[in-house]
Amino acid sequence: MSPSRWTLRHHRLQAILAVASIGTAVALPVVLLSVGGGVSQHELSQLESSGYQLSVSAAGVHGISGAHALVSQIESLPNVAAASPVLSVPVDVFLPTGAVTPALAEGVIPGAFLATQGPTTAGLFPHPLPLGDPSDLAHFANGTYAGPAALDVLVASPFALDFGLGVGSTLMLGATTNRSAATPFTLTGEFGVPASTLGPAAVFAIVLPLSDLQQMTGFARAGGADGTLLDQADTVEVALVGPAATDVAAITAVQGEVQRLAPFYGVSALTDQANELRASIGVLNGFYLALSSVSLTIGLLFLGLVLVRRVEADRRTIGIRRALGLPAAQIALGLARDGLVLAAAGGVAGVAGGIAVVVGLARLGSGTAATAAGLAIFDPVTLGLLYAGVLFLSLGASAVAARAALRLSIPEALR
Amino acid sequence: MSPVPEVALREVSRSFFVGRPEEVRALRGVSLRLPPGDIVSVEGPSGCGKTTLLNLLGLLDVPTQGEVLWDDRSVAARSERERARLRLTGVGFIFQRFYLLPTMTARENVELPMRALGRPAAERRARADHLLDEVGLSHRRDAFPHELSGGEEQRVAVARALANAPGLLLADEPTGELDRANTDQILDLLLRVRAESGATLLLVTHNPRVAARASRHLTMEDGRIVGDGPGA
Numbered sequence: 215m216s217p218s219r220w221t222l223r224h225h226r227l228q229a230i231l232a233v234a235s236i237g238t239a240v241a242l243p244v245v246l247l248s249v250g251g252g253v254s255q256h257e258l259s260q261l262e263s264s265g266y267q268l269s270v271s272a273a274g275v276h277g278i279s280g281a282h283a284l285v286s287q288i289e290s291l292p293n294v295a296a297a298s299p300v301l302s303v304p305v306d307v308f309l310p311t312g313a314v315t316p317a318l319a320e321g322v323i324p325g326a327f328l329a330t331q332g333p334t335t336a337g338l339f340p341h342p343l344p345l346g347d348p349s350d351l352a353h354f355a356n357g358t359y360a361g362p363a364a365l366d367v368l369v370a371s372p373f374a375l376d377f378g379l380g381v382g383s384t385l386m387l388g389a390t391t392n393r394s395a396a397t398p399f400t401l402t403g404e405f406g407v408p409a410s411t412l413g414p415a416a417v418f419a420i421v422l423p424l425s426d427l428q429q430m431t432g433f434a435r436a437g438g439a440d441g442t443l444l445d446q447a448d449t450v451e452v453a454l455v456g457p458a459a460t461d462v463a464a465i466t467a468v469q470g471e472v473q474r475l476a477p478f479y480g481v482s483a484l485t486d487q488a489n490e491l492r493a494s495i496g497v498l499n500g501f502y503l504a505l506s507s508v509s510l511t512i513g514l515l516f517l518g519l520v521l522v523r524r525v526e527a528d529r530r531t532i533g534i535r536r537a538l539g540l541p542a543a544q545i546a547l548g549l550a551r552d553g554l555v556l557a558a559a560g561g562v563a564g565v566a567g568g569i570a571v572v573v574g575l576a577r578l579g580s581g582t583a584a585t586a587a588g589l590a591i592f593d594p595v596t597l598g599l600l601y602a603g604v605l606f607l608s609l610g611a612s613a614v615a616a617r618a619a620l621r622l623s624i625p626e627a628l629r
Numbered sequence: 630m631s632p633v634p635e636v637a638l639r640e641v642s643r644s645f646f647v648g649r650p651e652e653v654r655a656l657r658g659v660s661l662r663l664p665p666g667d668i669v670s671v672e673g674p675s676g677c678g679k680t681t682l683l684n685l686l687g688l689l690d691v692p693t694q695g696e697v698l699w700d701d702r703s704v705a706a707r708s709e710r711e712r713a714r715l716r717l718t719g720v721g722f723i724f725q726r727f728y729l730l731p732t733m734t735a736r737e738n739v740e741l742p743m744r745a746l747g748r749p750a751a752e753r754r755a756r757a758d759h760l761l762d763e764v765g766l767s768h769r770r771d772a773f774p775h776e777l778s779g780g781e782e783q784r785v786a787v788a789r790a791l792a793n794a795p796g797l798l799l800a801d802e803p804t805g806e807l808d809r810a811n812t813d814q815i816l817d818l819l820l821r822v823r824a825e826s827g828a829t830l831l832l833v834t835h836n837p838r839v840a841a842r843a844s845r846h847l848t849m850e851d852g853r854i855v856g857d858g859p860g861a
Contacts, residue, residue, distance in 0.1 A: 531732075534730060535730075536713065538716065538745070539716030539717025539745065540742075541714075542713065625681075625689055628724070628728065
């Protein structure tokens with residue numbers, strides 16, 4: 215039996231405590247890095263798989279005015295495939311059963327909306343969108359809103375399931391809780407909502423023609439039916455054609471053109487947003503590691519304490535070895551081996567424990583925590599580096615113990 | 630076989646303060662020269678400094694004052710690493726309390742100094758078995774120290790001290806736990822090794838039978854050598 219194995223076995227409680235402390239210390243960064251990294255990566259992939267490359271948005275609470283006209287101008291620019299305005303307004307839905315529920319209404323131009331969806335989200339919607347006029351211009355009628363309204367609406371599948379709705383159902387939508395002021399819409403279809411893709415809030419989303427929503431919620435004109443034309447949207451998403459969509463120079467050129475058309479609004483490229491997101495992921499990972507370093511430090515301090523305690527307990531054995539003339543390196547190596555064995559076991563326990571916590575949270579948890587845990591990524595390189603770092607740092611703890619062992623006075627140790 | 634050193638103490642004092650408010654002077658200005666091949670017995674009352682003398686000669690400790698010389702070179706001039714190497718190759722210790730490693734068998738204890746020197750496993754195993762046979766313990770080589778009697782432990786300690794064929798053998802009551810027959814056997818072994826190798830042998834003993842076989846006899850008292858003459 216090797217002395218190291220014997221030592222570990224005969225200091226079982228200390229060994230178990232050391233492994234547990236390192237395991238706990240390692241589990242924290244495993245959870246933070248895997249969940250944090252997973253959520254960030256999900257956001258990034260959502261961004262990168264979007265069907266549009268540019269986003270026009272207004273600063274503050276004011277929306278973009280003249281959305282239909284702006285879309286028409288943007289679509290006439292070279293390399294632009296489609297421009298899709300989106301207006302998001304909370305509304306009340308009065309159900310056929312008499313119940314009322316809040317929902318987030320998304321007003322879109324049906325044809326443009328589908329043209330700016332990426333492959334992930336586009337697959338969730340019926341093609342073409344069954345929301346009446348695909349261009350939304352018939353009802354908009356050059357800003358008069360005098361044309362025939364579609365009054366069609368799409369709801370999320372879970373929403374339809376929960377409330378027993380089907381195609382043909384009539385939903386009363388209103389900007390206020392006053393049912394008599396609500397407008398009747400016909401349910402013409404459903405769209406899919408995987409929580410991991412759109413989040414839990416999307417379950418309560420409904421989609422309807424932009425002009426219908428503008429008129430219903432007062433974003434069509436200021437001060438009533440005869441007021442100034444607003445034609446408001448929150449954002450306009452711009453999709454570029456074919457190769458231009460992946461050409462940074464082309465994206466930048468179109469970004470400049472759009473900015474010229476809309477000088478008072480912000481025009482951002484998704485590539486910029488992706489870079490900003492990547493930078494913030496880096497900052498977040500640094501923060502996670504800084505936070506984790508506290509727990510790792512505590513774990514490794516405990517390991518150092520256990521090893522120093524072991525030197526104290528084994529001082530006579532160490533004294534005998536030194537009295538016999540065994541090289542200091544051999545004594546230090548023995549302690550380093552003990553430290554490595556404990557750190558390796560603690561690291562494995564920590565990685566396994568961290569993964570178990572995340573998987574358990576994803577399966578058994580609820581709400582945002584479970585959703586975030588479901589997105590976790592267990593990157594072998596990150597986990598491997600973390601593990602290697604723990605092993606490396608354990609050498610520091612061993613060095614402290616080795617120093618204590620080699621500073622023992624031999625006659626004192628043998629006394 | 631390691632070269633046999635000439636070891637000397639020059640006006641060596643050793644004081645301790647550990648756990649005591651006042652200075653305890655274990656050795657007081659001791660001078661001593663051990664020519665190669667000497668067989669020296671040391672006796673004196675408990676606490677007179679015999680073990681401290683052995684520790685200093687065996688490079689386990691350093692003096693508070695004075696010099697320990699190995700082949701005319703001060704030990705203080707050597708690094709701890711060098712001193713450890715000298716202990717490993719040049720000194721064989723037989724401690725009063727044996728100090729066998731409890732986690733190792735008798736054979737592994739004897740092999741330990743050879744293992745530290747990097748000698749091949751087969752060679753060190755053969756030598757350990759030979760030495761255990763010499764001390765009459767070939768049948769107990771796989772026993773752990775807690776399975777051995779005091780006398781058996783002492784004999785393993787003797788075998789371990791001889792493992793690297795040291796030039797200086799230091800023994801603190803090497804036969805204290807042995808009966809008359811085993812005392813004679815161990816003494817015969819130590820003297821035979823000395824005769825074959827020319828090693829210096831220094832024994833701390835209260836046993837007149839052991840002292841009688843030394844060529845030189847030292848008497849210590851209160852940290853000083855008060856008698857230095859030929860053996861009985």
